[in-house]
Amino acid sequence: MFDQKYLYFHSRVIADDGEVLVAEERSVTLNSGLTEMTNDGVIQWRFGSENTLIAEINKQANSMTVFDDVLDGRFRDGLKLDNQTGSLTITNTTMKHAGRYELQINGVIKPFNLTVVKEISVMEGDSVTLNTGRTEMDYNEIHWNFGLTNTCIAEIIKCFERFSTFDVLDGRFRNRLKLDHQTGSLTITNTRSTHSGLYGVEIIRNRTVTTYRFNVTVSGVFADSDAVQSVSVMEGDSVSLQTNSELQTEDEITWTFGHSETRIADINTKHRIFSTFDVLDGRFRNRLKLDHQTGSLIITNSRTTDSGLYQVTIISSMRQITNRFNLTVSGLFADSVKSVSVMEGDSVTSQMVANEFVECVHTSSSLPTVLCSVE
Template sequence: MKMFLPVLLCLCFWRLDGGFVSVKEGESVSLNSDLTEMKDDDVIQWWFGDENTVIAEINVTADRITVYDDVLDGRFRDRLKLDNQTGSLTITNTRTEHAGDYHLQINRKIKSFRIFVIVPESVMKGESVSLKSPLTEMKDYDVIQWRFEITLIAEINKRADRITVYDDVLDGRFRDRLKLDNQTGSLTITNTTTEHAGVYELQINSESKRFWLAVFDEVKSVSVKEGDSVSLNSNLTEMKEDEYYWVQWRFENTLIAEIDKWSDRITVYDDVLDGRFRDRLKLDNQTGSLTITNTTTEHAGDYKLPMITRRLSSKVFRVSVYDSVHCCGPTEAVIRLVLSALVGVATVIIVVYEIISRRAERDQAHIHTSGSIEI
């Protein structure tokens, strides 16, 4: 299927102006065209992947709307929905094979997105967690590799009849904690600590699957009287000028405030959720702590704090708001380890993983082009 000529001119200059989008496996994700209404002469195409395979298009002039959901071995079959007013695209019932780069061309304008389809997992500190391979039984030619961030931690090579666990890497944080299932390739981490939180990538031959693991070691219950203020403490004392920090505050799964030292940006999104936080959020630009003023009962709920400093960390605060008549003291909250609670924080982790991976690939390429290294 032919692509528009501008695509050929822009292949080396993709910009992710549509941004990074994270979705939990099995859920739907929408890519917004930013159009409110299509014009009579508009032509829209959506492409996916490195090969820029056309998966959907709208030609208003020809009055034609087409979804090519049988391409790429049918991975998009019955999953694509095109908005005939705006050209926006929705992928339903996502799987890890739908992760990747999506490009939208509206006439001569191009917009690009990167979707991460994640499998969120969670565990309390000290417990075990299993990251499941999709295989029921490995074949004689299968090669499986597990990576934490970009570091190889375990592999099975059926061709060589070899099973290896590299539990001494990364200063030994996985020592005596990794168990590989030699039938399916699934990985179990025992006696987890917060050092084990992050992105795990499973590569089976040429296919890959990503997990984001949250290890909760701190869940704090906070109670506040309606109308009063409440402060949620990040436990940072200061953000040093020469170090990178990325702090996000989410109410349930909605981003309400963030500090991105990389971009030198501090933002409060107080108009989300029908404006319930409007003029109520105060973000400390030194510590990243968040204060909610003039609280009401609609501010009660779970506040998630994913942070990237020298390490990845996450906290959950459960805030209850009571009135003066029905006063209740703080009680110990039992964390709800539901998978949907992880999707909001996963974007940060996955983006950082992507940056680290690309940096490693660039460094490796530099080594190859610099000649051989004598040891």
């Protein structure tokens, strides 16, 4: 639902037009597209559904003005104009700066739609509320979305008095979502690490759409990057090493094995590339699978040689997370050796018990000890 053109979260975003995303408290520059204004050029910057004038350059009158006291002073000390190009920079962005901007150059209109992303952290098990910034029901519709696929998880349709939450994404939000009927804000109760990710809300009022985004991080068992999770599995079974996260648009994920940190799999979500590597003498050949939604690593038909230290690193311009797993694969024949004693010259019967070894020990030193394998 969000046709995003930029998803940059560095100290400053420069955008030419269209959809623009910026992290809260960062700066964003809306580019006029000019290298230099003409001597008689006039530029106006306007904001919001009322098309409120917030900045103007008039070269002929040799004037450059920012109107930062309008709209309750939300732009106060936060607007900068480039006198040469007419580009507008908004510093220390907040959710109130999100919305439609319009550049007018000698009658030509160039639109920008700015979305401000708010960072929110919460401990696993706690509740978190994503606020729309509304104090009353002054909207027509509200739509809440989650994740890379922008899955709709809740919505309000005012004219039908419909307030809905949806049991989607394998039920991860089941009985955990609550909508504020007055403001449209969304509360997630009893949070889990699988609730980490990018949330979006579209607020529709009189055919004007305002978009807010929230990057939620739920800290759970991996809050300490040095923590190692122990995982055990029986030989032959499959095992999944969980990232406990939803893939985001800019994520780059790398899976490594062993203390040498040999790369065995990686993901580039921006280009939708999911790769596994045939390394370490082919010990993982045809047995590694990547979950395209979470980035988790699945090892099929596990073997004792798969035991060891695994590490996953998730990197984007918004976050860097490292999780480590100590995997132990128990062999089928572990602890299955039985000892039987017999006198020299006597007979011994090996019971046909599956998956066992029988150690036949002769009491005479003239005969060697024999280890009998029962197939």
